[in-house]
Amino acid sequence: LSFKKKWKPPVASVLEFGGVKIAKDDVVRDDPTNNVPDSIFGKLGMQLHRRNQHPLGILKNAIYEYFDTTYPNKFDKFDDLCPIVTVKQNFDDVLVPADHVSRSYNDTYYIDSQTVLRCHTSAHQAELLKGHNHFLVTGDVYRRDSIDSTHYPVFHQMEGVSVFSPDDWQASGLDATDYAANDLKKCLEGLARHLFGAVEMRWVDTYFPFTNPSFELEIYFKEKWLEVLGCGVTEQEILKRSGKLNNVAWAFGLGLERLAMVLFDIPDIRLFWSTDERFTSQFSDGQLGVKFKPFSKYPPCYKDMSFWISESFTENNLCEIVRAVAGDLVEEVTLIDNFTNKKGMTSHCYRIAYRSMERSLTDEEINDLQWNVREQVQSKLNVVLR
Ligand code: FA5
Ligand code: MG
Numbered sequence: 001l002s003f004k005k006k007w008k009p010p011v012a013s014v015l016e017f018g019g020v021k022i023a024k025d026d027v028v029r030d031d032p033t034n035n036v037p038d039s040i041f042g043k044l045g046m047q048l049h050r051r052n053q054h055p056l057g058i059l060k061n062a063i064y065e066y067f068d069t070t071y072p073n074k075f076d077k078f079d080d081l082c083p084i085v086t087v088k089q090n091f092d093d094v095l096v097p098a099d100h101v102s103r104s105y106n107d108t109y110y111i112d113s114q115t116v117l118r119c120h121t122s123a124h125q126a127e128l129l130k131g132h133n134h135f136l137v138t139g140d141v142y143r144r145d146s147i148d149s150t151h152y153p154v155f156h157q158m159e160g161v162s163v164f165s166p167d168d169w170q171a172s173g174l175d176a177t178d179y180a181a182n183d184l185k186k187c188l189e190g191l192a193r194h195l196f197g198a199v200e201m202r203w204v205d206t207y208f209p210f211t212n213p214s215f216e217l218e219i220y221f222k223e224k225w226l227e228v229l230g231c232g233v234t235e236q237e238i239l240k241r242s243g244k245l246n247n248v249a250w251a252f253g254l255g256l257e258r259l260a261m262v263l264f265d266i267p268d269i270r271l272f273w274s275t276d277e278r279f280t281s282q283f284s285d286g287q288l289g290v291k292f293k294p295f296s297k298y299p300p301c302y303k304d305m306s307f308w309i310s311e312s313f314t315e316n317n318l319c320e321i322v323r324a325v326a327g328d329l330v331e332e333v334t335l336i337d338n339f340t341n342k343k344g345m346t347s348h349c350y351r352i353a354y355r356s357m358e359r360s361l362t363d364e365e366i367n368d369l370q371w372n373v374r375e376q377v378q379s380k381l382n383v384v385l386r
Contacts, residue, residue, distance in 0.1 A: 117142035
């Protein structure tokens with residue numbers, strides 16, 4: 001798959017983050033390693049989380065309110081840091097191993113070999129730790145990922161970090177790590193109650209390179225457990241590198257869309273990008289409890305596609321092609337059949353669900369999309385259509 005692309009000037013050619021101006025032409029050089037499609041690049045600078053009438057902005061403000069009432073003036077807040085970061089910031093500084101999958105071109109958008117679109121707000125942890133002990137960082141993050149109602153290649157996270165000193169844990173009788181883990185869980189359970197009132201939730205043990213122990217919080221939503229955040233006790237090495245030798249800290253990264261979906265009853269993650277007034281008019285500044293009323297649901301249309309894969313095939317590459325062709329008209333891509341024949345050839349059958357959130361699609365339109373997807377898959381993915 002060749003990532004080389006011709007750069008077309010975008011509508012907004014200058015981006016501004018925290019008062020720093022960046023010309024888009026300066027960031028996207030015609031670099032052979034650049035795998036950022038125009039549709040993704042166009043999302044830079046939109047900053048949905050800074051719009052007070054948008055569900056993500058309303059949610060961000062409600063989380064701020066929780067921290068401000070629970071811990072007055074304690075947390076410094078950042079929501080305007082540039083999403084274009086170095087590989088060092090995004091991965092090395094948070095101890096992501098050199099061979100970790102998240103570093104691959106299959107998972108992360110690279111502008112060039114040393115520059116990425118941040119894949120998490122943890123990219124800012126190390127630098128902020130140098131001057132701050134308690135902070136929240138909200139921002140748009142970017143990932144090559146699968147396609148369904150809870151995954152989108154651009155989404156928003158809020159990072160929280162809190163550093164403690166020996167006085168804090170010594171009085172508790174707990175060791176430093178247990179103290180931080182307890183405080184973290186108490187803080188996030190309190191946040192969930194502040195946002196949702198009563199809600200069914202559970203903690204799941206997990207792994208992150210930058211925390212130990214590590215946890216995920218899941219919330220029961222639409223008959224499924226939905227992962228809404230990752231968190232844990234910060235690895236000592238990260239604190240040490242920022243000069244905090246005698247401290248312990250916790251950190252979390254919330255998925256804002258996931259929380260907002262539960263909070264506002266938003267059924268599909270694509271809706272956050274909708275400019276349809278039937279969506280946008282349902283939300284207003286400071287109004288947290290309002291449930292979204294779906295405008296009539298338009299029918300989906302399913303198209304199946306089978307092909308023999310090659311070794312280099314990945315589902316993320318397929319999804320990237322489908323998104324490039326169909327944009328937000330694609331709702332879900334699912335592997336529905338997978339077998340290997342006697343000659344050792346493997347066949348995959350994917351079902352693509354097309355559905356607009358805003359109108360009925362015509363047969364002709366869908367056939368066009370599917371035809372284009374087939375053509376692009378054939379020419380770019382090194383697979384053989386069946
Ligand atoms: C992280 O990104 C870690 N940086 C979180 C963290 C921070 C852990 C600090 C420990 C300490 P993860 O990849 O699980 O973890 O993403 C965090 C959350 O983002 C998920 O729980 C989920 O709510 C949300 N999320 C992940 N991928 C997507 C996606 N494609 N679309 C929408 N939301 C997503
Ligand atoms: Mg996760």
